[in-house]
Amino acid sequence: MTIGENISIAFNAIRANLLRAVLTLLIIAFGIMALVGILTSIDAIKNSLTNNLASMGTNTFNVIRKGTGLMGGRRGKRRRVGDKITFKQAKMFKERYHYPAVVSMSALGSTSSVVKYKKKETDPNITVYGADENYLDVAGYKLAIGRNITAIEADIGRNMVILGNALAQKLFPNYSLENIIGRQVSIRNINFQVLAILEEKGSSMTFSGDRMVIVPLQTLRKYFGSQTSSYNLSVKVPNAINIDPAMAEAEGVFRQVRKIGIKEESDFELEKSDGLISLIVENTATLQLSAIFIGLITLLGAAIGLMNIMLVSVTERTREIGICKSLGATRRTVLVQFLVEAVVICQIGGVVGIIFGIIAGNWVTYMVGGAFVVPWAWIALGFTLCFIVGIASGLYPAIKASKLDPIEALRYE
Helix, strand or coil, rough: CCCCHHHHHHHHHHHHHHHHHHHHHHHHHHHHHHHHCCCHHHHHEEEHHHHHCCCCCCEEEEEEEEECCCCHHHHHCCCCCCCCCCCCHHHHHHHHHCCCCEEEEEEEEEEEEEECCCCCCCCCCCCCCCCCHHHHHHHCCCCCEECCCCCHHHHCCCEEEEEEEEHHHHCCCCCHHHHHCCEEEECCEEEEEEEEECCCCCCCCCCEEEEEEEEEHHHHHHHHHHHCCCCEEEEEEECCHHHHHHHHHHHHHHHHCCCCCCCCCCCCCEEEHHHHHHHHHHHHHHHHHHHHHHHHHHHHHHHHHHHHHHHHHHHHHHHHHHHHHHHHHHHHHHHHHHHHHHHHHCCCCCCCCHHHHHHHHHHHHHCCCCCCCCCHHHHHHHHHHHHHHHHHHHHHHHHHHCCCHHHHCCCCE
């Protein structure tokens, strides 16, 4: 008997006990959906984060408050948070840092602002960022149209704004990019002139570079200063080879700015973008292993249920097995038939679970602003696990069926 014939018999057996088979494969489907869904969302979020950090380049680093970066709460140990970086300190660092590099000052003003243009307005989820003339270059942003903020405009604090790409399209759906430049938008009933529009950046986690506005740093201090907890310093060196000496000098300069004694520990940290990428990859690997473990536990329950169903099926089809053996079917034929039936049920459940897992995973990804991902590796893992579960669950019932005595089987009622 060929594999094709065994598969055909397996489908006939499934149709004969459709409800029971559907309930069994749904258990498998939910296990695979949980596995593929979690792994898909983890992959998408990891890709989004690493892409956004990689756009900054390996030749950049940030000066931040101690205990506030990704390293701050590593392995569940939260270190003491350092004092905030004031505007005066950030300004002094920029003036005193003489290493051949580009220094950028920036600050977060709000994450829940509404931007309006005439009768159109956004949801209250727009990020307002204050930046100097170097921010776009250091942070890896590019302009689709318009010009950057100048050093004088950043110091004076003019009412001008650079719009994220998605934000510009929402406020000006019927305008070309050229016609948006120079128009007036309002934030908190304060008018700002559109200076430029960013190229599409993409999203990571809950932050989207396409749903943000950038204003001159002094403008942010004027209107959003009370919400600014600390200022950010980013440094970009010409070559990644120079990153370590640049960081060493930055630490020395900022210790002087903060007036930290020689024997005192620094209350700030220096983070490299490639270091953050490595940390993200390391942490997501742990999450992936946890997700696989959770999926395996669910599949173990499904395997036990499938084995029970197959044992019931052997009992119900005892006379059928006896007839097959009396007509010349070998033990191997019966064994393969029941194994194929178990594998077919598992693979159908696997297909359903993978489809829903991809949908669920990418829905989570969409909610946090990531990009669509087709997790080929996890799809292959799902099919492989389903095959293993099918063999493991069907082996004992198949052996039991193959060992039935044909005479005793024919007399079974």
